[in-house]
Amino acid sequence: MSRSGPPETVLPTVDVAIIHALRQAFEIAPDARRGAIAAVVAKFPTSLHAWAALGRASAPGIEAYMAFRVGYHRGLDQLRASGWRGSGFVRWQHESNRGFLECLEGLAVNAAIIGEEAEAVRCQQFLIQCDPRGRG
Structure with a gap:
């Protein structure tokens, strides 16, 4: 911990090609949207924003849980x-952190939906530790 508090980690800037591809996918008709987002994930499998979008486009429960969980683990990597050492802030105010935080938040919600209460609580606590101010 530094004099100013816990360290803060900011993930690298999101590639504009990913943002563009996701915007295009969200413009597709709702019945084909999830498939379009999955294609973005396939093209950019390390994109936390793409995994978060896939989780949001998935049916609540196990389907969304799977997407958010993959995004969460890719985010930890x-x-x-x-430079993150297992603790410290990962704040919502940084656009580049939002994919990870959305995956963590979605994992908490969908873990609860499928009955993984302990995991849901751990994820919720981790989300608060990452940014006590929340989306703010």
Whole structure:
């Protein structure tokens, strides 16, 4: 911990090609949207924003849980690569952090839906530790 509090980690800037591809996918008719988002994930499998979008486009429960869980674990890898040591802030105010935080938040919600209460609580606590101010 530094004099100013816990360290803060900011993930690298999101590639504009990913943002563009996701915007295009969201413009597709609702019945084909999830497939279009899945195609973005297939093209950019390390994109936390793409995994978060896939989770949001999935049916609540196990389908969304799977997408958010993959995004969450990919996010942990990216946080570690960015210098995160297992604690410290990962704030919502940074656009590049939002994919990870959305995956963590979605994982908490969908873990509860499928009855994984302990995991849901752990994820909710981790989300608060990442940014006590929330989406703010």
